[in-house]
Amino acid sequence: MNTPLISLDPRITRLGLYEVIPETLVPKSPLDQFETYEAFFQKKVEGHYEHTGPVHAPHPELAYLFAKEQYSRRGNTCTGIAVVKTEDIQATAFTDNDKNIYDLIIPRGEIDLSGPVKSFDIFHMKKRGQHHEHVGRVEAHSAEEAIYKAKQEFSSLAPVVNVWVAATEDIRFSTPEEKSFWDTLPLKKYREPLAYKVQGKIDQYKKEHSSN
Amino acid sequence: MYGGGTIFESKGYKELSLEDPEKLEAFQARIDRGEKIEPTDWMPDMYRKQLIRMIEQHAHSEIIGALPEGTWITRAPGFRRKLAQMAKVQDEVGHGQLLYSAAETLGKSREEMFNDLINGKSKYSNIFNYPAFTWADSNVISWLVDAGAIVNQTANAKGSYGPYCRALERICAEESFHLKYGHDAVVHLATGSPLQRQMVQEALHRWWPPLMHFFGPSDKISVHTEQLMRWKVKMATNDDMRQQFLDMYVPKIWELGLTLPDENLKKNYETGLWEFTEPDWEEFKRVINGDGPCNKERLAVRKSAEEKGAWVRRALLSPKAQYVQPLA
Numbered sequence: 001m002n003t004p005l006i007s008l009d010p011r012i013t014r015l016g017l018y019e020v021i022p023e024t025l026v027p028k029s030p031l032d033q034f035e036t037y038e039a040f041f042q043k044k045v046e047g048h049y050e051h052t053g054p055v056h057a058p059h060p061e062l063a064y065l066f067a068k069e070q071y072s073r074r075g076n077t078c079t080g081i082a083v084v085k086t087e088d089i090q091a092t093a094f095t096d097n098d099k100n101i102y103d104l105i106i107p108r109g110e111i112d113l114s115g116p117v118k119s120f121d122i123f124h125m126k127k128r129g130q131h132h133e134h135v136g137r138v139e140a141h142s143a144e145e146a147i148y149k150a151k152q153e154f155s156s157l158a159p160v161v162n163v164w165v166a167a168t169e170d171i172r173f174s175t176p177e178e179k180s181f182w183d184t185l186p187l188k189k190y191r192e193p194l195a196y197k198v199q200g201k202i203d204q205y206k207k208e209h210s211s212n
Numbered sequence: 213m214y215g216g217g218t219i220f221e222s223k224g225y226k227e228l229s230l231e232d233p234e235k236l237e238a239f240q241a242r243i244d245r246g247e248k249i250e251p252t253d254w255m256p257d258m259y260r261k262q263l264i265r266m267i268e269q270h271a272h273s274e275i276i277g278a279l280p281e282g283t284w285i286t287r288a289p290g291f292r293r294k295l296a297q298m299a300k301v302q303d304e305v306g307h308g309q310l311l312y313s314a315a316e317t318l319g320k321s322r323e324e325m326f327n328d329l330i331n332g333k334s335k336y337s338n339i340f341n342y343p344a345f346t347w348a349d350s351n352v353i354s355w356l357v358d359a360g361a362i363v364n365q366t367a368n369a370k371g372s373y374g375p376y377c378r379a380l381e382r383i384c385a386e387e388s389f390h391l392k393y394g395h396d397a398v399v400h401l402a403t404g405s406p407l408q409r410q411m412v413q414e415a416l417h418r419w420w421p422p423l424m425h426f427f428g429p430s431d432k433i434s435v436h437t438e439q440l441m442r443w444k445v446k447m448a449t450n451d452d453m454r455q456q457f458l459d460m461y462v463p464k465i466w467e468l469g470l471t472l473p474d475e476n477l478k479k480n481y482e483t484g485l486w487e488f489t490e491p492d493w494e495e496f497k498r499v500i501n502g503d504g505p506c507n508k509e510r511l512a513v514r515k516s517a518e519e520k521g522a523w524v525r526r527a528l529l530s531p532k533a534q535y536v537q538p539l540a
Contacts, residue, residue: 005512008343009283012509017516019508027331028323028518032525035533036316038540053379054313054538056322058528070306074386087536094250096242125540129248129374132540162250164539190296196392198399202467205403209469 034058035085039067040123040134042080042174049082049173051123051132051164060085060172068181074191078182080174088170090143092163097127100159102151111145119168120146124160132164143167226257228439243444248374251317251540259443264318265334266445267376271311272329272336276510278304280344281353289347296393300354303386310379313538317375321535330515338496339422341504348401348408348415355394356419356461360426362387363457372444375540395464402468416465417473424474424491427454458486 002018034056040049052071057063063083072078095101117139123132135154140146143165150163174181189195228236235254242249249255282301288294312322328334339357344350362384369380401412428450431437440446448456459479465472476489499507 005509007509008345012283012513015513015516017509017512019512027327030321030323031529031533031535032522033322033326034525034529036313036536036538038538051540053310053382054316054540055309056313058525058530058533062528070309073302073306085536086539087534089539091252091539094252097245097247128250129377131378188299190292190393191299191389193388193392196389196396198392198396201399201403205399205468 035087037063037067037083038086038089039063039071040082040084041071041078042082043075043077045079047079049080049134054086055083057083064172072182072185076186078185079179082171082173084166084171088166090147090165092147094128094162097161098159099161100155101161101163102155102159105147105151107148111142111148113141113145115141117141120150120165121168121171122146122150122154123164123166124154124157125162126158126160128161132162137168225261228256228258231256240442243372243442248377249372250374251537258439259445260318262440262445263373263376264315264320267311267315267318268320268325268328269335269337271308271315271325272334273340274304274308274311276329276336276340276514277353277357278308279510279513280340280342280506281350284344284347284350287347288350293397297350300390300393303390307379307383307386310382311376314373314375314379317538317540319537326518330511330518332502332511335500336510337426338500338504339426340510341499341507342419342422343506345418346411346415348398348411349418351394351397351401351412352415352419353394354390355398356423357426358387358390358394359461360423360453360457362391363453363460364427367447367453370444371447375538378540399468402470413470416470420473421491421495423457424454424488425493425496427451427457429493429496455486458488462486 005013005015005017005019007013035058037055037057037060039052039055041052042049052067055063055066055070057066060083063085064081067081067083072081092101092105095104118141119137120140120143121137122135124135125132135150135157138146138149138153140149146165147163150165236256239249239253239255239259242253249259278301281297281304285294285297285301288297312325315325316322325334329336344353365380365384365387369377369384371377398412401408403409430451431449437446437449458477462472462477462479474489476487479486498504502508
């Protein structure tokens with residue numbers, strides 16, 4: 001028996017829903033929620049991009065838009081967002097916190113040098129539990145070569161437990177014109193805890209209602 | 213916002229005795245050193261299953277929790293409150309997105325999680341099966357349900373699983389606005405006209421029993437619970453979290469001259485613990501199992517939203533798309 005749903009909120013009642021009967025459910029098909037992207041966030045101009053979390057989207061431009069809403073809506077500053085399909089990132093294994101993953105990366109035989117040279121972006125996770133940070137770019141024929149080049153160029157920095165490599169052409173970075181997206185961030189004070197000051201009202205209430 | 217998920221233990225995992233003892237020892241040693249576990253690390257099946265269940269329920273609680281507050285956006289008194297209420301609801305849905313992704317890194321897809329929410333296989337925080345009758349109910353949710361969630365989430369943020377901790381770091385930062393916003397709204401009503409004061413007092417009485425249920429019943433100290441605490445999956449007992457909540461918020465309620473519907477509620481200064489009437493755990497079980505005032509509505513609304521958007525998602529899906537788990 002399907003009973004019509006009556007809600008406290010008349011707008012929900014007007015949706016004409018019925019109380020759910022589980023047997024009638026059609027399960028979601030795979031990819032109903034689309035592909036996975038990793039999003040990066042740049043807090044200050046010239047600051048490095050830092051991984052901030054995943055989003056799911058049907059297209060890089062939508063992934064970019066979702067990342068902007070998800071990761072740069074709050075806080076006072078943002079100067080850029082970047083997204084890349086998760087499948088376009090090559091990741092190393094993780095190592096222990098006191099070891100450097102670059103020490104474990106040793107070329108196995110010949111590296112494939114056929115095909116054109118292109119640019120790759122390199123991201124480091126310094127310690128387990130932290131976020132991957134953008135450290136720079138290398139030019140290479142493949143992601144595999146890029147990681148060896150990254151080892152030469154960046155392994156003198158602090159030890160890292162995990163490295164991501166992605167072709168620059170696969171990453172959707174903010175353009176200079178888009179920086180104005182975030183101009184209004186500092187104006188939205190109602191989203192910050194500091195906008196709510198209640199102590200005055202509480203003190204006033206206590207003063208008026210104290211027993212003596 | 214979240215809570216009360218901790219009584220649901222996962223089932224159907226590989227027995228610990230069947231795991232490789234050497235790997236198990238190295239896994240425990242990593243956690244004992246204070247290092248986080250990352251998605252591609254070896255982990256015992258019980259750790260994986262319990263975390264999926266916990267993070268998934270947390271995610272469901274965020275999006276279902278947005279429903280009772282969401283219906284108050286258009287009816288919030290004044291433009292400033294509409295903006296803030298909208299921002300808060302948007303935050304909650306965003307938290308759901310962060311948490312689903314964290315659970316996905318453990319190997320359960322979002323589609324499977326959504327299916328299990330709608331078919332009732334997977335639970336969400338029981339408190340959202342109660343209705344928000346008035347604007348004051350919405351304010352009590354914003355203040356006290358979020359306060360309870362912060363107690364829970366701050367504890368979990370020190371847990372052992374990297375992606376969950378990263379998600380919680382962001383979530384906790386955003387929740388601090390919710391808490392202040394909710395407190396501000398409750399203080400406004402409590403120090404306002406007699407009618408406003410009555411409205412918030414009634415809402416508080418309605419929400420107190422579900423708030424006492426929020427952290428779940430006392431934990432039975434089982435081998436299972438102890439194991440989860442050693443693995444830093446469960447960070448505090450339900451009773452400890454309830455005590456912490458009472459300690460932080462009962463004084464803030466009482467200082468406004470508001471009352472709570474439990475005459476036995478008081479702090480015992482010898483033990484340092486709060487005493488209270490044992491919550492009605494039979495009602496808690498009954499509501500969790502589907503017989504609460506809003507269970508059917510919450511799931512029907514969720515299911516309707518999924519169905520109505522399905523054609524858009526189908527139209528946008530590229531035939532070349534491939535599923536890949538998030539990396540971190």
